[in-house]
Amino acid sequence: MLKSVDGLMKPFMHECNMDSLKSIDELRAVASGLRKEGLNSQQIADELSLSQDTIAWLLAGSNQEEKPKDVRIGWRTIGVKPKRIAAIASVMADVVDEEIGAQNVDTIVGISINGISFAHEVASMTDSDVTVFRYVESHEGQGVLSNKYGKVSGKKIVIVDDVLSTGVT
Template sequence: MKSLEELYKRAIELKNKGMSDKEISTELHLSVNTISWLLSKNIGETKIQDVKIGWRSIGVYGSRIGHIAEIMADIISEEINIDDLDSVLGITINGIPFATFVSDILGKELMVYRPHPSGKEGLFSSNFAGVKGKKIVVIDDVISTGETMKNTINDIKNQGGQVLLCVVLVSKLNIDEISGTRIRSVIRTTMVG
């Protein structure tokens, strides 16, 4: 059995690489609750402060997702000229329901993207619209470290698409742009104290 300090150090390493608590729990063969607890402790010199986002209350009913999507669509309309937009891309898993509704509200194509967990090139689902030559808005639920969004933007550019805007339900970052692309969130968290 590994010591608590060893588990903590490994969890910190994985968190700093942009992995979510769930991905860390899979890697270390521990529960997500254990990882969340472990990362909240001050073991050694480094302490990660984070906010856990639980959006199950929104996710259990399509109508609730639809209401949030209406806000996202309104933000998109405020930020860009909708006539310039071709497609709405949802990042798996939780970005897809929001993107589906936003796509319908705005009358635009739907794309689905699955990021690679290690940061390698992700996968654009061939069951939905293609990327090449398209002007795209990217939708996700939470932006934590920005790595997934950065990789998504880069993969879209590599496939010949252009990202006009990224919209998320919650941003844990205190930035307005990633890879030269504007980021807008419905809610932005900030650590205080």
Template sequence: MKNIENLIQKAVELQSNGLTSRQIADELNVSRDTVTWLLTRAKKDVSTPAPKDISVNWTNIGKNAYRLRNISKVLCDMVLETLEQTDDDVDLIVGIGLSGVPLASLMAEELGTDLAVFHVHYDPADDRNLKGDFSGNFSDVRGKKCVIVDDVITSGSTMMAVIQRLREEDCKPVTIAVLVDKKGAEVISDVPVRALVRIVRVD
């Protein structure tokens, strides 16, 4: 129960800092329904049943550069395995901001590719309306083959938006590499998903 109380406290803190429910969900690696439930529980409304979700906290990896580098190498190994199976190659790693960028940076170095960063934007009036664009401070994505990197896939909506934007720029996503896949997806928008950990509910 202590972990739930910590999540409630963090959700309330993030909301008081002006984050939308979508941004809170991204920060806590939970669904938007879970954020709504956490914020409702903070108001002592215990009548709402808890959503079926799993919170992912990978702070023990993210706070340590040595661990982050080694996890990135494992993800690279999984990407290389996929490229060997598909007889394909890549010349770009695309990190989804914010949490996917450190992993993507290390993977681009390890694989000897360019690096691009995708910034996610939400409509303040409707945070379910996800948009985004590529940072001009990193590599251009046009005409390249890429690996998309993020920390956690929850619903897959962010990943679908990134894939759509890449295709609009004539960039071919070859595979997706993530630490944790909560959706249990083998493929998203015809792009294979390689996850270090895949969570599947059996209830």
């Protein structure tokens, strides 16, 4: 879910999923909508995770040949490379250690589906058990812990999820 720093975004933007924006025309429409909402180029760039040069190009309606060379990093960029998962998980494990001490964590809970690979890596790095939480489709907002992994009852846990895939969690 997109959220403006200034809270200026209208409801239509809250429905927008950046992962689903595939075409230049869609990006241009979203950038124009944000401009109409009163956001400046820097705020639009922040909202869309694009450079200010690209925002200027989108808002100017420039042709394809002049387009800036942004590199979009989404779930597929990260999730298909185990080394990248491990690198990000290393940062997560470092934060866990800094904030609560890795020795104080019993179980790492990975939120299905994209949080699972991060959780496995963090658990390995913190010498913790791992378990998986998955949603129950028939009950919106509810889920269950898998009984095939570590238990959480009475344990000190850390919950690991990604925010790149849907932003729903």
